Amino acid sequence: MPISGNVAIIGVGVTRFGELFEQSYTDLLIEAAYAAYQDAGIDPSEIEAAWLGTAFPQLNALLGDDGSSLTDPLNLPNIPVTRVANLCATGMEAVRAAALAVAAGEYQMVLALGVEKMREVSPRGSLVARHITETHPLLTKGRTAPGMFAVLANRYFQEFGYDRRTLAKVAVKNHYNGSLNDGAHFRKPITEDQVLNAPMVADPLGLFDCCPTTDGAAAVILTTTAIARRLKKDYVLIKGAGVASWGGYFSVQFRPDFDFLGFPSTRAAAAQAYRQAGITDPRRQIDVAECHDCFTITELINYEDLGFCDRGEGGKLITEGVTTLEGGLPVNVSGGLKATGHPVGATGVRMIAEITNQIRGRQGKRQVKNAHTGLAHTLGGPGVISCVMVLGR
Amino acid sequence: MPISGNVAIIGVGVTRFGELFEQSYTDLLIEAAYAAYQDAGIDPSEIEAAWLGTAFPQLNALLGDDGSSLTDPLNLPNIPVTRVANLCATGMEAVRAAALAVAAGEYQMVLALGVEKMREVSPRGSLVARHITETHPLLTKGRTAPGMFAVLANRYFQEFGYDRRTLAKVAVKNHYNGSLNDGAHFRKPITEDQVLNAPMVADPLGLFDCCPTTDGAAAVILTTTAIARRLKKDYVLIKGAGVASWGGYFSVQFRPDFDFLGFPSTRAAAAQAYRQAGITDPRRQIDVAECHDCFTITELINYEDLGFCDRGEGGKLITEGVTTLEGGLPVNVSGGLKATGHPVGATGVRMIAEITNQIRGRQGKRQVKNAHTGLAHTLGGPGVISCVMVLGR
Numbered sequence: 001m002p003i004s005g006n007v008a009i010i011g012v013g014v015t016r017f018g019e020l021f022e023q024s025y026t027d028l029l030i031e032a033a034y035a036a037y038q039d040a041g042i043d044p045s046e047i048e049a050a051w052l053g054t055a056f057p058q059l060n061a062l063l064g065d066d067g068s069s070l071t072d073p074l075n076l077p078n079i080p081v082t083r084v085a086n087l088c089a090t091g092m093e094a095v096r097a098a099a100l101a102v103a104a105g106e107y108q109m110v111l112a113l114g115v116e117k118m119r120e121v122s123p124r125g126s127l128v129a130r131h132i133t134e135t136h137p138l139l140t141k142g143r144t145a146p147g148m149f150a151v152l153a154n155r156y157f158q159e160f161g162y163d164r165r166t167l168a169k170v171a172v173k174n175h176y177n178g179s180l181n182d183g184a185h186f187r188k189p190i191t192e193d194q195v196l197n198a199p200m201v202a203d204p205l206g207l208f209d210c211c212p213t214t215d216g217a218a219a220v221i222l223t224t225t226a227i228a229r230r231l232k233k234d235y236v237l238i239k240g241a242g243v244a245s246w247g248g249y250f251s252v253q254f255r256p257d258f259d260f261l262g263f264p265s266t267r268a269a270a271a272q273a274y275r276q277a278g279i280t281d282p283r284r285q286i287d288v289a290e291c292h293d294c295f296t297i298t299e300l301i302n303y304e305d306l307g308f309c310d311r312g313e314g315g316k317l318i319t320e321g322v323t324t325l326e327g328g329l330p331v332n333v334s335g336g337l338k339a340t341g342h343p344v345g346a347t348g349v350r351m352i353a354e355i356t357n358q359i360r361g362r363q364g365k366r367q368v369k370n371a372h373t374g375l376a377h378t379l380g381g382p383g384v385i386s387c388v389m390v391l392g393r
Numbered sequence: 394m395p396i397s398g399n400v401a402i403i404g405v406g407v408t409r410f411g412e413l414f415e416q417s418y419t420d421l422l423i424e425a426a427y428a429a430y431q432d433a434g435i436d437p438s439e440i441e442a443a444w445l446g447t448a449f450p451q452l453n454a455l456l457g458d459d460g461s462s463l464t465d466p467l468n469l470p471n472i473p474v475t476r477v478a479n480l481c482a483t484g485m486e487a488v489r490a491a492a493l494a495v496a497a498g499e500y501q502m503v504l505a506l507g508v509e510k511m512r513e514v515s516p517r518g519s520l521v522a523r524h525i526t527e528t529h530p531l532l533t534k535g536r537t538a539p540g541m542f543a544v545l546a547n548r549y550f551q552e553f554g555y556d557r558r559t560l561a562k563v564a565v566k567n568h569y570n571g572s573l574n575d576g577a578h579f580r581k582p583i584t585e586d587q588v589l590n591a592p593m594v595a596d597p598l599g600l601f602d603c604c605p606t607t608d609g610a611a612a613v614i615l616t617t618t619a620i621a622r623r624l625k626k627d628y629v630l631i632k633g634a635g636v637a638s639w640g641g642y643f644s645v646q647f648r649p650d651f652d653f654l655g656f657p658s659t660r661a662a663a664a665q666a667y668r669q670a671g672i673t674d675p676r677r678q679i680d681v682a683e684c685h686d687c688f689t690i691t692e693l694i695n696y697e698d699l700g701f702c703d704r705g706e707g708g709k710l711i712t713e714g715v716t717t718l719e720g721g722l723p724v725n726v727s728g729g730l731k732a733t734g735h736p737v738g739a740t741g742v743r744m745i746a747e748i749t750n751q752i753r754g755r756q757g758k759r760q761v762k763n764a765h766t767g768l769a770h771t772l773g774g775p776g777v778i779s780c781v782m783v784l785g786r
Contacts, residue, residue, distance in 0.1 A: 001394075002499050049636075058451070066480045068777045072640040077648065078661035080636035081778075082486055085476050087459045093475055097490060103497035106395050243442075243473030247465040255470070268471035384461045385474075 004276040007099045008228035008235040009220050009391070011040025012353035017216035017341040018119075018185045025063045025117040026073045032217035032346075033074055033113055040221040040233065047221075048107040049080040053094030053114035054345040055087060060117050064345065070113060080107075087380025088292065089243070090114065092348025092387040095220055096241050102222050109227075114350070115217035116343035146202035146210055146295065148249055148382050153204050153297035155260045162300075162315040164204050168195035169318045170296035171208045174332050177325060178339025180366040185214045185341030209296040214341025218349035220356070236356045239373070240279070240390035242272025248384035258383065265386035266305035266379060273375075274307075277390035282307040282375070286329060286390075288358045288368040290351035292379040293336040302377060303331070306388070325366060333358070333366045348387060351376035355391045397669040400492045401621035401628040402613050402784070404433025405746035410609035410734040411512075411578045418456045418510040419466045425610035425739075426467055426506055433614040433626065440614075441500040442473040446487030446507035447738040448480060453510050457738065463506060473500075480773025481685065482636070483507065485741025485780040488613055489634050495615050502620075507743070508610035509736035539595035539603055539688065541642055541775050546597050546690035548653045555693075555708040557597050561588035562711045563689035564601045567725050570718060571732025573759040578607045578734030602689040607734030611742035613749070629749045632766070633672070633783035635665025641776035651776065658779035659698035659772060666768075667700075670783035675700040675768070679722060679783075681751045681761040683744035685772035686729040696724070699770060699781070718759060726751070726759045741780060744769035748784045 013035025015028050023031070037044055050071075054064025063069045067081030086093045091114030098112035157163055172192055178184035190208060198207035228235035244265040246255060257264050270282075279285045291306065293299035300314030308329055309317045317323055323331035334340050334354045337347060355374035357363050373392040379385070406428025408421050416424070430437055443464075447457025456462045460474030479486045484507030491505035550556055565585055571577035583601060591600035621628035637658040639648060650657050663675075672678045684699065686692035693707030701722055702710045710716055716724035727733050727747045730740060748767035750756050766785040772778070 002497060066478065066773065066778055067638045068640050068644075068774070071638045072644050077639040077657065078637045080489075080665075081638045082490070082636065083478050085459065085478055096473075097475070097493075100490075100493045100497045100499060103499065104395060104493045106493060106496060243475065244471045245460045245464045245474045246470040247461050251461075251465050264470065272473075380459065381461070385459055 001103055003099045003103045003238050003241050005237055005239060006225050007102045007238045008223055008225045009238065009352065009356045010223055010228050010233040010235045011036045011042065011221035012219065012356050013039055014183060014218040014350050014353050015216050016183045017214050017343060020215040021120050023215065025060050025115060028117065028215065028217035029070060029113060029115045030073050032115065032219040033111065036219035036221050042109065042221060044074065046109045047076060047079065047111050048109050049101055050076060050111040050113065051094040051097045052081060052083045053090040053349065054083065054116055055085055055090040056116065056344060064115065086385045088344050089348060089378040089380045089385045089387040090345045091218065092352065092376065092378045092389060095349055095352050096243065096387065098222050099238050099241060102224055109221065109223050111219060111221055112349060113217065113219040114346040114348060116345040117215045118213040118343055119215050144202065146205050149295040149297055150202040150205045152260050152301060156297060156300065157204065159261060160312040160315060164196060165192065166315040166319060167209055167296035168192040170293065170299045171195045171338060173318065173324055174293060174336040174338035177333050177366060178335025181335050181340060184335040184339050185212055186339040205295055205297065211294050211337035211342045214343045216341060216343035216346045218346045218353050220349060220352055234360055236359045236391050237393060238389060239392045240273035240277030242269035242388045244268035245385040248381040262301055262305045263379060263383035263386060265383050266302065266377065269386040269388040270306050273388040273390050279390060283329065285373055286375045287373050288333060288355065288371045289329065289331045289375040290334060290336065290354050291331055291377040293332055293338045294342060298379065299331065299336070306375065306377060325368065330368045333368055348378040351378065352389060359391060359393065394496055396492045396496045396631050396634050398630055398632060399618050400495045400631045401616055401618045402631065402745065402749045403616055403621050403626040403628045404429045404435065404614035405612065405749050406432055407576060407611040407743050407746045408609050409576045410607050410736060413608040414513050416608070418453050418508060421510065421608065421610035422463060422506060422508045423466050425508065425612040426504065429612035429614050435502065435614060437467065439502045440469060440472065440504050441502050442494055443469060443504040443506065444487040444490045445474060445476045446483040446742065447476065447509055448478055448483040449509065449737060457508065479778045481737055482741060482771040482773045482778045482780040483738045484611065485745065485769065485771045485782060488742055488745050489636065489780065491615050492631050492634060495617055502614065502616050504612060504614055505742060506610065506612040507739040507741060509738040510608045511606040511736060512608050537595065539598050542688040542690055543595040543598045545653050545694060549690060549693065550597065552654060553705040553708060557589060558585065559708040559712060560602055560689040561585040563686065563692045564588045564731060566711065566717055567686060567729040567731035570726050570759060571728025574728050574733060577728040577732050578605055579732040598688055598690065604687050604730035604735045607736045609734060609736035609739045611739045611746050613742060613745055627753055629752045629784050630786060631782060632785045633666035633670030635662035635781045637661035638778040641774040655694055655698045656772060656776035656779060658776055659695065659770065662779040662781040663699050666781040666783050672783060676722065678766055679768045680766050681726060681748065681764045682722065682724045682768040683727060683729065683747050684724055684770040686725055686731050687735065691772065692724065692729070695770060699768065718761065723761045726761055741771040744771065745782060752784060752786065
């Protein structure tokens, strides 16, 4: 049976995100898994298979390079534990792999876990990173993530008449939401003036237009809908799971539909997920969304690629407050990558956890009213890979 | 529906394995994919999702670090392309991920492809590899793959009374088989004397006890059994797919059942696959096998872990010729990793291709008679991860 409607999330666990010098990669992984076990009301021995999402094992002495980084700390020998990696979509890909296995009926109770430790790296890891930076044919020419997304921001301004003040509204919204989230990396509201006066990173993206690198882990427990119902769990269903990839930024010559104003992979992934979930009008049918706001400009572009508004209308959506916590389509009520932080392998799993708990009505100060159907979206590359999941009851 | 019996392999493609300076990572990938398309009799546009197995992207400027390394060269935009990594089991894990997705009914025609380019690495790749070797806490202490497996060989000799001549018989058998395989890295028969007089690598493993590092790619096309039957394809079914991981060598303190004479992960993975495939007596029910002979000692240990003989009887099995091409249970008739070579991400997929074509009766000079049920096994770690698949009609 396909994933849609047949796979249930019965437990989620998310560590605090931030600069967690006091916790190792393995500490974070264990904390997230046991939080998810507890939430699901299951014993660890019930897990039949697991998927691990870590994007950058080289940052931590190759922890996360294969499944055994999860097997041993969680004591899960003799069962399949598989690593999945797909850039910034790594975490959501781990959830999708687990969901496919449940949908196949191959396993009935599985774990998907994403973890990344980025603020404190081993001497070897950091040296390798430095070495790559020093010798990479693009990185040495000044290619950085802010630099790549800055190009989109400038073109967006030129095409549609927005400016840095529009982007600042995204930062202000997400930092405010992060102030309501005890687990967020940044937990203080900021003002538009602070955003506009912050140091420039890559024009027009300033410091507050960029998400941080972060330590953290997140886990979800999946089972079949039939089992979730029988066990009377407070479950949420995966209604759609779409993925699309292409060479993105680095193979623009192959994609005439890449105009530096949106990502074809997000549009393709959303189309798949919407078809599976029966979403024909996301503006009305999606009640809450987490999307990949690695930079403020990315959130606006995501609005458009996800069909939350027409092309060029992303700036209008944020300006009109539609995507605030009290708006008609709240986006990144967790604080997003912008304030929650971005431990790459964990991010997609954290989004799924956030939307699950929104639909369960458990998110306290940042709870969205009437959150029946939610969306989670991660983007890597930029534009190389995009995952979209739709969750509901 | 579970994988067993419901997922069919309808096409396979394997490049020549070897020192392929004239072909890039991408060249190899394309060659394997198009060979598989042709074998399956499908058009590339029919592919609905794909999985890429590459274990070491850092060897080739991060090619294979995410799915887009496959998306662009094969022109597969707008569909899911996911990278899977699990050490030396990476390729077979890609096949398993694809099989789970077909079993779920999520996609009907999918591609699993493994590729690794190890003989010619980019300056950056080789520098990173050198840097890791120079700074890694274990590698700097002399920890190498031959060194780790040599410990098992010495213990095996001590416990069961075998010596280097027993190991040499594995090398002679697999090099002979490789001489029948035009795609193998090494295609010349060797003698026991040559093996015994070759330079020592890590006592008691000499040069011919070790498999090479290799360039190569392999691909398989999977669909549902119902579709394979309807399209009248010459298909082979996946009857069982088991995986198990643990910290292996590096966390022996957690596994009292690891005695340096066998790998618990292989025994667990085989138990899963046999249960799914209804194999109760592998010695009688398996007609042909490809197993992970990274070193000659590993093949003997695999015989025992896979249940082809009792503990301590692996040496007897090779000595009696049971596992030769003409024997009762031919093992590594392709030449194995030993002679075919070991492009890590490709190896598991190549094994699946070999067993598929053995069951189809297409392997010419190295065809095993009455090959109805076959087994493929990859091991990484050592012992960290093991995959076992059983194929049949």
